[in-house]
Amino acid sequence: MGVSNNITASLNFVGLLCSVPVIGAGIWLASKQDNECLRLARWPVIILGVLLLLVSLAGFVGAYWNKQGLLAAYLFFMVVLILLLLALLVFAFVVTRPDGSYHIPGRSYREYHLAGYSAWLCRYVVDHWARIRLCLSASDVCQRLGREQPFLTVEQYFQTDLSPLQSGCCKPPTMCGYAYVNPTVWINPSNPLGDVDCAAWSNDQGQLCYDCTSCKAGLLGNLRREWRKANVALIVAAVVFIWIYIIGCCAFKNAQTEDLFRRYKQAYVGR
Known part of the structure; x- marks a missing residue:
């Protein structure tokens, strides 16, 4: 050779x-x-x-x-x-x-706007959301959050570095004013905002915020x-x-x- x-x-x-x-x-x-x-x-x-x-x-x-x-x-x-x-x-x-993320004062995690991401990716996610939503709700991405990190106080939760998926799908957006009970249970405010994501939140563990725009943004x-x-x-x-x-x-x-x-x-x- x-x-x-x-x-x-x-x-x-x-x-x-x-x-x-x-x-x-x-x-x-x-x-x-x-x-x-x-x-x-x-x-x-x-x-x-x-x-x-x-x-x-x-x-x-x-x-x-x-x-x-x-x-x-x-x-x-x-x-x-x-x-x-x-x-x-x-x-x-x-x-x-x-990057569709934005900082929330007093929070270690970030929240997400769908409009901040690539238009092509946004279209793909919106067009296939029925299948994606079913897959996410069948997973334990939100339930695992409560099991692995049993938060004792709301301050501990706010100082947790949530993943984008957990931030977008497992809790209501901060602007909606929901009161924290545990990572996947929140109390509806007396005067909720008219934002569509605020109305989409549910304490039903199979629904949570999977119908929220913030969930699509968190996925991206x-x-x-x-x-x-x-x-x-x-x-x-x-x-x-x-x-x-x-x-x-x-x-x-x-x-x-x-x-x-x-x-x-x-x-x-x-x-």
Whole structure:
């Protein structure tokens, strides 16, 4: 095996290792409650990570056993996967860039406006809300809040860092003026506001604020936060794969030159 093939094999071994965080990020995203109910981007990252793993493996085999045809196929498919990875990153950044959260004085958690998020994501959530709502209400995202954090006083609750999903779906919006009893039971104010979310709240544990606009916004807040974390792993992987591809192209070109020189030398010596 020539020097160029050694380099290519080593780089593709690094590529094999770098595909693992991509697969891990995809599994982590798919395991989250909001992604499970939204069904928007559960599998693309996992599928892309597996394809990167397989193509890197093909590149390693082609370089180690000097299979030039396999190496050429590796370079072609790798550039396609890198472009798909970059497209996924750009798409995720664009649709998760707007932030609909806002601070509530005296609260550690934030609340969420649906209008503050990407118009495309908002349309998707509104159009599929009947299915998403059924999935959320069947989960224990709100009931788990009371079990895992048995708040003793309203001050303790207000100082808890709720997730966007818990803030939007498991309690009424602060502006409605509901009085706290426990994390999922609130007393209706004597003069409620006319906001639609204030009327949508129910102490029925199967309803809560799942019909609230704030719940839709909280779902997108969760999605935004999780994708921002996953993007870190995807950006690092994209940079590494781009460098692997560039160096791999140079190594492949050198390997072709080495092979041509070797054939010429054999032909010359044979004379």
